[in-house]
Amino acid sequence: MAKKYVILDTETTGVxxxxxxxxxxxxxxxxxxxxxxxxxxxSDVPISFGAMEVHGITPDMLENKPACRDSVAYKRLCELNVSENYMIIHNAPFxxxxxxxEGFNTQMKVIDTxxxxxxxxxxxxxxxLQYFRYKMALYKDEQxxxxxxxxxxxxxxxxxDVLVLKLLLTKLREAVSAAYPSENPVEKMVDLTNTPILVKSFRFGKYKGKTLQEVAASDAGYLRWMLTSMENLDEDMRYSINNALGA
Structure with a gap:
């Protein structure tokens, strides 16, 4: 069976x-x-006003629509859900x-752009995604x-958003090919999706702009405090702090 690539986006009642x-x-x-x-x-869940502000979907637009899992698109997505295929999403975990x-658990290889x-x-x-839409001038090719x-x-x-994502995917594939010329760029993107990201510097807090290595040398206790006390610390930052402390 030929491989298929599913480039996907959802809109939701909230987060x-x-x-x-x-x-x-x-x-x-x-x-x-x-x-x-x-x-x-x-949906039985009302759309939050914050979500409406983002996507502009209002309750009247959903009147007489099917539930997600009863729809043609959802059922087709389930048919496509095999390990030979690829799912491409920007911020895939969400x-x-x-x-x-809705009962969907992906069996596809995932590329999180x-x-x-x-x-x-x-x-x-x-x-x-919208940052890259303008930074890479993707909007010029959308139509x-x-x-x-x-x-x-x-x-x-x-x-x-799916069209923008398709254009971004092309740019990322070119960048991956340049960075890893000896590897298959699609498989490398799957690999990178599952690889921890090494965060080099702080973008927030009292050490904003400082590298993790600098903070590890001057205030390692702060990094250790982050590891033990910040419950919402994401896995990439946790990996990066451990790396800095180890180094």
Whole structure:
């Protein structure tokens, strides 16, 4: 069976534990064919005003829509969910976590373009999708990409972010090929997704701008305090602090 690449984005009622998927947009790239799926869903969970501010989806847009797991797009995603295929998402843990609430547990190889970008482009001011949309001038090619896929992009549409993500993926693949010329760039992106990111310097707090190595030399106790006392410390920072203390 030919490999397929699923480039996906969700919109949700919010970012909390009880929030749910209200839009699923994805493009499936095969050897010879392209599929586009883009659907709104009803939900028992009300959309938070903060979420509306981000994606512009209002309750009236969801009236008479199916639940996510009853939809054509969701059922097709389940059919595609095999280990030969690839799932490409920007900040994959969020979207996959939301899809898990609908009963979807990915069997695909995952490429998280956010993590790949942090590895390959560590010195960027930000790694958000919209940041790269402007920094890399991806917006200039969006309409051409939409026309090629036969997609009509409307305001507040998940498929619009999918198009940007598809363009970003091309740029990241080129950067990965340049950095690792002897390796398959797609497999390397899967590998980078699962590799801890070495954070070099603080972007917050009293040591903002200082490298972890500098702080390890001058105030190792602060780093040890972070490890033991900061419950929300992400795994990459934990890995990086341990690395700095070990070095």
């Amino acid at each position: 909390g534990e009880n929030d749910r998927v209200i839009q699923l947009g994805y493009v499936v790239l095969g050897a010879k064919d392209v599929e586009v799926h883009n659907e709104f869903y009803s 979207d996959l976590g939301m899809l898990e609430k 956010l993590r790949v970008a942090k590895h390959i482009l560590p010195d960027e001011d930000a790694h958000r 051409k990409e939409a026309d090629a896929l036969g997609v009509v992009v409307k305001a507040h549409d998940a498929i619009g």
